[in-house]
Amino acid sequence: MSEITRDVLIIGAGAAGLTAANDLRKAGLSVAVLEARDRVGGRLWTDVIDGAMLEIGGQWVSPDQDALKDAIEELGLETYSRYREGDSVYIGPDGQVHRFTGEMFPVAPETEAEIARITDILDALVAEIDPDRPWAHPSAADWDSITWDAWLRQQTDDDEAVRNLAFATGSAMLTKPTHAFSLLQSLLMASSAGSYSNLVDADFILDKRVVGGLQQVPLRLAERLGDDVLLNQPVRSLEWSDAGVVATTDDLTVRARHAILAHAPVLYSRISFVPPLPRRQHQLHQHLSMGFVIKVHAVYDRPFWREQGLSGTAFSPYELSHEAYDNTNHGDERGTLVGFVSDANADGVFELSAEERKERILESLSHYYGPEAKNPVVYYESDWGSEEWTRGAYAASFDMGGLHRYGADLRTSVGPIHFACSDIAGAGYQHVDGAIRMGHLVASNIVEASRENGSAESVG
Ligand SMILES: Cc1cc2nc3c(=O)[nH]c(=O)nc-3n(C[C@H](O)[C@H](O)[C@H](O)COP(=O)(O)OP(=O)(O)OC[C@H]3O[C@@H](n4cnc5c(N)ncnc54)[C@H](O)[C@@H]3O)c2cc1C
Incomplete structure (x- = not known):
C-alpha cells in the first residue's frame, strides 16, 4: 500500500472534480484526483x-x-x-406523422392555446425561483408536495397538452415518471436553464x-494535472477529522487537508466514512436518486x-x-x-x-x-x-418533498469534506455546466479557507 500527501484530495475525475483540481493547483495547492474507472470524464465519454x-x-x-462555454474556449476546443435545416416531426395520439417548423408542436388549436397558456404560467413561476435556492421561495413547501403530473392536470383537462408540457422536465430531463417528482423539482430544472421556454426549445x-466530442473537456483538464490524476482508484474509505482526511483505495492511502466528493450523490454511500457522516447527510442522501x-x-x-x-x-x-x-x-x-x-x-x-x-x-x-x-x-x-460508478442517467433528483426539506444542505460541507457535482448544482443543474460551476465554487471555498487559516492549512 503506497501513501501520498496532498493539500486536497478529489474523489472523481469528472468535469466537476477536474475543474476543482485545476483551480486549486492554480491557487498553489497540491492535489490528487482519485478516479474509480480506467478513464477520466465520468458521464462524459x-x-x-x-x-x-x-x-x-x-x-x-x-x-x-x-461556465462550460468558458471552459471550452479556454481549452482551445471548437x-x-x-x-x-428542414422540418421537424411530431406524432400525436392518433399515430399520424405531422411535419412542422418552429417551437410549437402541430396540435389542435385548442391544445396549442392550452400549451401556450400554461407555458406562460410556468415561465412566471420559474422567474420567481433562484435556481441556487429554490427551497427559499415562500411557496416551496406547497410546490414540493404536488407531483408535476398532478399540478399539470389541475391546470387543464387537455391530455395532449399535459403530455407535451410534462415530458420537457419528465422523460427529457429528470428522466423519471412525472408522478415521481414535484412541481418544485420541475421548476428547478427549468430555472437552471433560465426558463421553461428555454427548456422546451430544442434549438436552445x-x-x-x-468537435471531437465533449469528453475532450475532462481529457484536457486531466492532461494539465498529469500524474496527479490516478485511475483505477475507487475510494473505499474516508477517515475525517478537523485535522484533515485519509482516503484509502485498494492499494493507495492519500492524506490531505480537504476532500472533495466530486461524484453523483447516489455513490456517497459506497464510501465508508469514519466517523460516519452526520444524521442530516445520511437522511438527505437517501432522498436523491438517479433518473x-x-x-x-x-x-x-x-x-x-x-x-x-x-x-x-x-x-x-x-x-x-x-x-x-x-x-x-x-x-x-x-x-x-x-x-x-x-x-x-x-x-x-x-x-x-x-x-x-x-x-x-x-x-x-x-x-x-x-x-x-x-x-x-x-x-x-x-x-x-x-455503470457501477454512475448508476443511471442523466443525473440525480429529489423524491417528493425532498428538495424543500433537504435542499439547503445539499452543498453544505462536513468538516474537511466538500461536495461538488452536476447533481447538486443550481444554474446548470444536471448538466456539464453545473458540474463545472460546482467545481469552481468548491475550489474557491477551499482556497478561501486555506488563506484564512494561513500556513496551518498546508499538510503538503
Ligand atoms: C447519456 C447522458 C447524456 C447527457 N447529455 C448531456 C448533454 O447533452 N449536455 C450536458 O450538459 N449534460 C449532459 N449529461 C449530463 C452530464 O454528462 C453530467 O451532468 C456531468 O458530466 C456530470 O459531471 P460530474 O463531474 O458532476 O460527475 P461524473 O461525470 O459522474 O463524474 C464523477 C466521477 O467520479 C467517479 N467516482 C465515483 N465514485 C468514486 C469513488 N468512490 N472513488 C473514485 N472515483 C469515483 C466516477 O467514476 C466518475 O468518473 C448527460 C449525461 C448522460 C449520462
Whole structure:
C-alpha cells in the first residue's frame, strides 16, 4: 500500500472534480484526483464503436451555459451547431406523422392555446425561483408536495397538452415518471436553464457540440494535472477529522487537508466514512436518486432524412423514443440519429432480449423517419444504469418533498469534506455546466479557507 500527501484530495475525475483540481493547483495547492474507472470524464465519454465516433454520455452545449462555454474556449476546443435545416416531426395520439417548423408542436388549436397558456404560467413561476435556492421561495413547501403530473392536470383537462408540457422536465430531463417528482423539482430544472421556454426549445437547449466530442473537456483538464490524476482508484474509505482526511483505495492511502466528493450523490454511500457522516447527510442522501434513460445511437451510410427535407428533430409523448435528433458528427459523410427512451419505457425495453429491444427502438425511430431508419450500419445503446460508478442517467433528483426539506444542505460541507457535482448544482443543474460551476465554487471555498487559516492549512 503506497501513501501520498496532498493539500486536497478529489474523489472523481469528472468535469466537476477536474475543474476543482485545476483551480486549486492554480491557487498553489497540491492535489490528487482519485478516479474509480480506467478513464477520466465520468458521464462524459466519447468513444469509437464499430468505427463510429459516438457521444455515449453528455454532448450538447446551450447558450446560457457560460461556465462550460468558458471552459471550452479556454481549452482551445471548437464547437459546431446541431443540424437543424428542414422540418421537424411530431406524432400525436392518433399515430399520424405531422411535419412542422418552429417551437410549437402541430396540435389542435385548442391544445396549442392550452400549451401556450400554461407555458406562460410556468415561465412566471420559474422567474420567481433562484435556481441556487429554490427551497427559499415562500411557496416551496406547497410546490414540493404536488407531483408535476398532478399540478399539470389541475391546470387543464387537455391530455395532449399535459403530455407535451410534462415530458420537457419528465422523460427529457429528470428522466423519471412525472408522478415521481414535484412541481418544485420541475421548476428547478427549468430555472437552471433560465426558463421553461428555454427548456422546451430544442434549438436552445441542444445548440452546439464540440468537435471531437465533449469528453475532450475532462481529457484536457486531466492532461494539465498529469500524474496527479490516478485511475483505477475507487475510494473505499474516508477517515475525517478537523485535522484533515485519509482516503484509502485498494492499494493507495492519500492524506490531505480537504476532500472533495466530486461524484453523483447516489455513490456517497459506497464510501465508508469514519466517523460516519452526520444524521442530516445520511437522511438527505437517501432522498436523491438517479433518473434513467437509454441514449440510442443509430448510424447510417448517409443522413437519408435530410433528402426528405427533415431536420432529424422529432418528438412524441406517445412514442417509445420520445425525442430524436440528427446527431451526425462534424464533417462526417455518414448520418447519425440519436433517440432517447426514458424512465418506465426504459425499464420496459430492458425486459426484452437485446435483439427485440433494438427492433422495438428502431421501429419507433422509423415512425419518425420512415423504414430506412430500421437498418443502421452501427447501433449502440448507452446504458448508464449498468455503470457501477454512475448508476443511471442523466443525473440525480429529489423524491417528493425532498428538495424543500433537504435542499439547503445539499452543498453544505462536513468538516474537511466538500461536495461538488452536476447533481447538486443550481444554474446548470444536471448538466456539464453545473458540474463545472460546482467545481469552481468548491475550489474557491477551499482556497478561501486555506488563506484564512494561513500556513496551518498546508499538510503538503
Ligand atoms: C447519456 C447522458 C447524456 C447527457 N447529455 C448531456 C448533454 O447533452 N449536455 C450536458 O450538459 N449534460 C449532459 N449529461 C449530463 C452530464 O454528462 C453530467 O451532468 C456531468 O458530466 C456530470 O459531471 P460530474 O463531474 O458532476 O460527475 P461524473 O461525470 O459522474 O463524474 C464523477 C466521477 O467520479 C467517479 N467516482 C465515483 N465514485 C468514486 C469513488 N468512490 N472513488 C473514485 N472515483 C469515483 C466516477 O467514476 C466518475 O468518473 C448527460 C449525461 C448522460 C449520462
